[in-house]
Amino acid sequence: MALEVTDWTPSGDLKPVGGVVLVVVDIQGGGLNSPVENDANLMPGRAERNPKAVDLVNSFREKRVPVIFIQEVHKPSLVDIGRELDGSEGPHCIEGEQRTRLHPGLEPRPEEYLIQKRRYSAFFGTELDLLLRGYQARTVILIGGMTDVCIHYTAVDAHQLDYHFRTVTDLVVGSGEELHEAALRAMKYLQRDSLVTSQSVYEWLETVPAVEEVPA
Amino acid sequence: MALEVTDWTPSGDLKPVGGVVLVVVDIQGGGLNSPVENDANLMPGRAERNPKAVDLVNSFREKRVPVIFIQEVHKPSLVDIGRELDGSEGPHCIEGEQRTRLHPGLEPRPEEYLIQKRRYSAFFGTELDLLLRGYQARTVILIGGMTDVCIHYTAVDAHQLDYHFRTVTDLVVGSGEELHEAALRAMKYLQRDSLVTSQSVYEWLETVPAVEEVPA
Amino acid sequence: MALEVTDWTPSGDLKPVGGVVLVVVDIQGGGLNSPVENDANLMPGRAERNPKAVDLVNSFREKRVPVIFIQEVHKPSLVDIGRELDGSEGPHCIEGEQRTRLHPGLEPRPEEYLIQKRRYSAFFGTELDLLLRGYQARTVILIGGMTDVCIHYTAVDAHQLDYHFRTVTDLVVGSGEELHEAALRAMKYLQRDSLVTSQSVYEWLETVPAVEEVPA
Amino acid sequence: MALEVTDWTPSGDLKPVGGVVLVVVDIQGGGLNSPVENDANLMPGRAERNPKAVDLVNSFREKRVPVIFIQEVHKPSLVDIGRELDGSEGPHCIEGEQRTRLHPGLEPRPEEYLIQKRRYSAFFGTELDLLLRGYQARTVILIGGMTDVCIHYTAVDAHQLDYHFRTVTDLVVGSGEELHEAALRAMKYLQRDSLVTSQSVYEWLETVPAVEEVPA
Numbered sequence: 001m002a003l004e005v006t007d008w009t010p011s012g013d014l015k016p017v018g019g020v021v022l023v024v025v026d027i028q029g030g031g032l033n034s035p036v037e038n039d040a041n042l043m044p045g046r047a048e049r050n051p052k053a054v055d056l057v058n059s060f061r062e063k064r065v066p067v068i069f070i071q072e073v074h075k076p077s078l079v080d081i082g083r084e085l086d087g088s089e090g091p092h093c094i095e096g097e098q099r100t101r102l103h104p105g106l107e108p109r110p111e112e113y114l115i116q117k118r119r120y121s122a123f124f125g126t127e128l129d130l131l132l133r134g135y136q137a138r139t140v141i142l143i144g145g146m147t148d149v150c151i152h153y154t155a156v157d158a159h160q161l162d163y164h165f166r167t168v169t170d171l172v173v174g175s176g177e178e179l180h181e182a183a184l185r186a187m188k189y190l191q192r193d194s195l196v197t198s199q200s201v202y203e204w205l206e207t208v209p210a211v212e213e214v215p216a
Numbered sequence: 217m218a219l220e221v222t223d224w225t226p227s228g229d230l231k232p233v234g235g236v237v238l239v240v241v242d243i244q245g246g247g248l249n250s251p252v253e254n255d256a257n258l259m260p261g262r263a264e265r266n267p268k269a270v271d272l273v274n275s276f277r278e279k280r281v282p283v284i285f286i287q288e289v290h291k292p293s294l295v296d297i298g299r300e301l302d303g304s305e306g307p308h309c310i311e312g313e314q315r316t317r318l319h320p321g322l323e324p325r326p327e328e329y330l331i332q333k334r335r336y337s338a339f340f341g342t343e344l345d346l347l348l349r350g351y352q353a354r355t356v357i358l359i360g361g362m363t364d365v366c367i368h369y370t371a372v373d374a375h376q377l378d379y380h381f382r383t384v385t386d387l388v389v390g391s392g393e394e395l396h397e398a399a400l401r402a403m404k405y406l407q408r409d410s411l412v413t414s415q416s417v418y419e420w421l422e423t424v425p426a427v428e429e430v431p432a
Numbered sequence: 433m434a435l436e437v438t439d440w441t442p443s444g445d446l447k448p449v450g451g452v453v454l455v456v457v458d459i460q461g462g463g464l465n466s467p468v469e470n471d472a473n474l475m476p477g478r479a480e481r482n483p484k485a486v487d488l489v490n491s492f493r494e495k496r497v498p499v500i501f502i503q504e505v506h507k508p509s510l511v512d513i514g515r516e517l518d519g520s521e522g523p524h525c526i527e528g529e530q531r532t533r534l535h536p537g538l539e540p541r542p543e544e545y546l547i548q549k550r551r552y553s554a555f556f557g558t559e560l561d562l563l564l565r566g567y568q569a570r571t572v573i574l575i576g577g578m579t580d581v582c583i584h585y586t587a588v589d590a591h592q593l594d595y596h597f598r599t600v601t602d603l604v605v606g607s608g609e610e611l612h613e614a615a616l617r618a619m620k621y622l623q624r625d626s627l628v629t630s631q632s633v634y635e636w637l638e639t640v641p642a643v644e645e646v647p648a
Numbered sequence: 649m650a651l652e653v654t655d656w657t658p659s660g661d662l663k664p665v666g667g668v669v670l671v672v673v674d675i676q677g678g679g680l681n682s683p684v685e686n687d688a689n690l691m692p693g694r695a696e697r698n699p700k701a702v703d704l705v706n707s708f709r710e711k712r713v714p715v716i717f718i719q720e721v722h723k724p725s726l727v728d729i730g731r732e733l734d735g736s737e738g739p740h741c742i743e744g745e746q747r748t749r750l751h752p753g754l755e756p757r758p759e760e761y762l763i764q765k766r767r768y769s770a771f772f773g774t775e776l777d778l779l780l781r782g783y784q785a786r787t788v789i790l791i792g793g794m795t796d797v798c799i800h801y802t803a804v805d806a807h808q809l810d811y812h813f814r815t816v817t818d819l820v821v822g823s824g825e826e827l828h829e830a831a832l833r834a835m836k837y838l839q840r841d842s843l844v845t846s847q848s849v850y851e852w853l854e855t856v857p858a859v860e861e862v863p864a
Contacts, residue, residue: 291759291761292759293759295779295782295783296761296775296778296779296782297782298778298781298782311758312758326743326744327723327724327725329723329728333775334775334778334779335778340778341774341775341777341778342773342774342775343728343765343766343773343774345773346728346730346766346767346772346773347727347728347766349730350727350728350729350730351727
């Protein structure tokens with residue numbers, strides 16, 4: 001029984017099970033360079049990831065595979081902040097600030113769902129599980145951030161709720177390199193097929209039949 | 217904003233907030249040397265931790281501070297195993313096997329609660345939150361294992377449910393050294409006061425008034 | 433042990449415990465006469481209740497006692513409708529329709545929370561519990577509808593989550609007279625102090641100290 | 649739109665959807681005449697229902713259709729009683745008392761699940777949803793009591809979690825005749841096919857193929 005995960009190279013094969021939903025977690029910033037004010041210590045990678053995330057979302061839309069958007073938001077009063085100021089983060093994702101807005105191009109369309117959440121896991125105090133059941137999804141694909149916080153804890157809840165999850169390792173960014181890598185290892189510990197490349201997602205999308213336009 | 221946690225030395229000061237409950241997570245094995253069959257790759261430390269855990273539990277009992285015991289159990293049919301075979305772990309914690317039993321000395325007394333769980337977080341599909349509210353607890357102290365799985369994910373849910381959590385770093389054991397340390401860092405990321413020594417817990421217990429025996 | 437509730441006269445005394453939050457459940461219709469298209473069989477009372485609900489909400493705002501607004505909404509695709517078409521109701525609360533909008537005067541202010549829900553209980557798949565904890569509420573006051581569906585099942589969850597609940601009997605309307613009354617009896621079965629008049633709420637509000645205006 | 653349910657005659661056709669699980673809710677009493685001490689005001693029917701419930705459970709076992717047993721239990725300390733003393737019920741289902749035990753013949757076999765719950769809904773703070781997913785159930789059949797409390801609120805949660813539920817009207821007993829009937833109407837409001845006779849369950853069971861004995 002070799003429990004410890006020592007190789008966390010992503011797989012080139014998505015291997016989804018049942019229905020698929022793409023979950024875009026907390027890609028915010030409203031087009032500003034950074035979602036936080038003083039980002040000197042943030043793990044880099046957002047500027048490269050964000051346009052790639054837009055491309056992936058648009059590819060899902062073309063094939064009519066559902067996308068759900070997650071946005072962390074707190075009222076300026078911080079009534080809903082819980083214990084989120086007891087750790088490394090200061091006040092963040094304040095409603096009304098530009099940097100709290102979704103990244104341009106990642107705003108939901110009328111038929112798509114936006115879930116505004118108050119905690120790290122996208123399942124906590126939200127309708128995410130209910131919507132995934134509505135879509136008859138069994139596999140959730142995760143992109144966004146941060147790898148070691150909202151992505152990791154969303155993956156844990158997906159796992160505990162019996163979903164297969166796939167984290168796109170080149171489309172997630174962590175709070176720092178080490179915790180980013182540790183979170184990937186922890187996710188692979190949970191599901192050995194969970195780490196994938198965006199390339200593998202595109203290859204799977206190509207196998208999804210095109211949607212025929214139905215005249216209205 | 218320095219998000220990344222680079223120092224995870226435990227604190228010598230428990231600093232509990234409000235009511236306290238000790239949660240003993242998955243200290244199983246039934247007295248066997250190991251809770252799993254082939255443990256060559258397991259992070260060592262259980263043999264040293266277990267008697268210390270018994271001592272701590274007894275000290276809580278003396279001061280009438282509540283203790284809740286958590287035990288992971290799965291039916292031999294594995295109906296309840298969910299996705300737990302999709303990762304690093306094989307079938308584990310099978311009902312009826314000796315190694316699934318609680319460690320001797322850690323069996324709940326009649327007035328104490330035992331929560332048998334099917335997933336990693338002790339809050340998932342259980343009455344833990346309800347019991348903590350019943351005890352009017354605001355701080356949960358975590359001991360047991362594994363640091364990077366059941367302890368970490370129980371801490372995350374405690375955090376999201378607005379509890380203060382304290383992980384006793386010398387009384388938790390992980391799946392491996394690296395993920396053990398990464399999980400401690402992740403917990404400190406959530407709550408900067410969350411890592412403590414068993415020494416600090418004992419020092420706090422000394423400040424709890426002795427319970428006077430009431431004649432029946 | 434006389435279990436059955438035979439008298440469900442509301443109390444003239446609110447008797448709140450701890451912090452109070454007013455929860456306005458599904459007062460929708462967007463100013464139309466009715467929230468449903470064909471309302472011949474609906475229990476009457478909405479036209480009288482709605483302006484009274486606006487007055488009560490404004491009185492809470494004056495005293496800075498928090499108000500949370502609940503709105504049932506479903507996408508036109510009905511992905512999120514669950515089993516809600518298996519019973520008496522047809523498609524309802526469709527996003528984008530005028531009758532799905534909140535009643536005029538009951539739209540949340542920027543500092544107030546709006547919870548859009550997909551099921552009957554306002555706690556199911558929502559952040560309501562989390563927000564009530566944030567407000568340090570122990571008592572929830574319920575107005576809106578329908579008595580025997582969303583009000584009843586929200587009250588049940590509040591009860592099970594250890595809140596004291598108060599249903600304002602002259603500000604709730606049911607699907608029909610008999611089920612309206614049966615639901616009031618069921619709520620009184622759960623908490624004997626749970627049925628109150630709007631008069632009792634106003635009398636309590638008078639005891640809440642006025643908020644002094646703080647210069648900005 | 650005729651919302652109100654005026655006819656609650658049970659159906660003679662079970663019409664299950666997908667996998668089926670029988671959920672036996674709170675049939676307790678340990679063989680005593682009554683599960684409560686002073687039962688003068690209790691709706692009668694338990695003495696007739698209980699042996700019929702045993703027969704039905706045994707018929708499910710013969711066809712290997714899963715049965716899950718629910719038992720309400722509270723510690724003598726009442727730490728876990730929540731708000732359940734604020735209404736019509738006094739202290740009830742105390743651990744260790746004979747009347748808290750399951751009715752003879754309704755004790756789970758080793759391969760069957762027993763869920764001990766602290767609140768009225770069998771889903772609240774329990775693993776029921778997780779187990780139903782494990783059994784791949786989409787339809788739950790409810791028997792036991794009380795119709796207007798634990799049965800009703802379990803049905804509501806089943807409904808909100810997208811299960812089809814069937815309440816066997818001749819195998820449930822309420823707190824009183826009127827609330828028993830009102831709860832049946834409320835359940836039919838939720839799912840128009842939800843009220844069935846035990847006869848219809850037996851007729852469906854006959855269509856389930858016999859299990860061939862596999863030599864060990």
